[in-house]
Amino acid sequence: MNLHLRLDALRNARDTLLRQPLATLLTVLALAIVLALPVGLFTALNNLQLLLGQWRDQAQISLYLHKDASAAEVAKLRDRVARGAGVVAVHYISREEALADFERSAGMQAAVDVLGENPLPASLVVEINPLAQSSADLDAQVRSWAKEPIVASAQSDLHWVARLQAILALGTRAVWILALLLALGAVLVMGNTIRLHIAQRRDEIDIASLVGATRSFIRRPFLYQGLIQGLLAGALAWAVVAIAILSLQGPVDRLAALYGTHFSLVGLRPAQGFALIAISAFLGWLGSRIAVGRHLDHTFS
Structure with missing residues (x-):
């Protein structure tokens, strides 16, 4: 393919868009909004997963040990448990520490004195990342x-983990469906925009076809128009999501402070942002190709 022809087509597309700045801006804004909504929801789900992954103190498993367990056996078990999937930390609670905690939390000093001995066993408290594996795998572990x-x-109260994972799976599936529908909407928006450009240049296209211009020659400037608008819309959608993250960080900080913690919202990584731009450019190109293809099928039939 002649590079000169491609550059001419690119300049043609650029000039066409610049001659109609308001229409170009509105199309780019519409595409950016369509793209920013699912991307923003995906980002929100990602931040929710990161936040829930920090709830290690809420996802604990207590392994109560036999009284005759030796220190060596406990150490070996602790090492094996620590290598388990999703295990963040393993804490050994001796019988004496368990008794002291019991007395402080329950105020049962008198009852313990009546017993005359420590009835509580030693234990291993395992902190688990609740999203590191499925609830079925966690139960098996x-x-x-x-x-x-x-x-x-062994004692655990991890039913909430299964419910949490089910909610996240439902949310992810819903966002994927929304993203596919909005991607179709982006293609339709771009196709409609290109059809308007084709209608404005119908006479030029008809004359070009009469003098022997190929389908590729006629189609190329319109494809570049869709590509350029898609690129701009993707970059704008990335900026919209980044601005939304920055604007929400303040309220998130205040909410986290009420719970005595801190959480920093995470936006799109550079690789994800460039992927968004590439997908947006492809959707713009695809919408243009569909619209131009239908017109050329009629012109060359």
């Missing part, structure tokens, strides 16, 4: 730990 010879019983 807990059951395998409970079968260890020195483990008397």
Whole structure:
């Protein structure tokens, strides 16, 4: 393909867009809004997953040990548990520490004095990232730990993890469906815009076809128009999402401070941002190709 012809087509597309700045701006804004909505929702889900991944103190498993477990056996078990999927930390709670915590939290000093001995076992408290694996895999992991010879019983309250994962899966599926519908909308918006440009240049296209211009020659400037507008819309959508993240960080900081923690919102990484621009450019090109193809089918038929 002659590079000169491509450059001429690119300049033609650029000049056409610049001659109609308001129409070009409105098209780019419409595409950017269509793209920013699903991308913003994906970013929100990603931040939610990051936030929930920090709730390690809410996803704990207690492994209660037999009284005759030796220190060496406990150390080996602790190492094996620490290598488990999604395990963030493993804390050993001795019988004495468990008793002290019990007395402080429950105010049961008198009852303990009556017993005359420490009835509480030593334990391993396992902190788990609730999103590191599926709830079924997590249950299987807990059951395998409970079968260890020195483990008397295992206690966990991780039903909320299964519910949380189901909610996130539902949200992700819904956002994907929305993204596909809005991508179709972006193609239709671009196709309609290009059809308007074709209608304005119908006489020029008819004359070019009569003097022997090929379909590729006629089609190329319109494809570049869609490509350029798609690129601009993708960049603008990236900027919109970044601005939204920055504007929400202040309220998030204030909310996190009420819970005694801190959480920084995460926007699109550079690779994700450039992928957004590339997808937007492709959608613009695709909408243009469909619109021009239908017109050329009629012209050359």
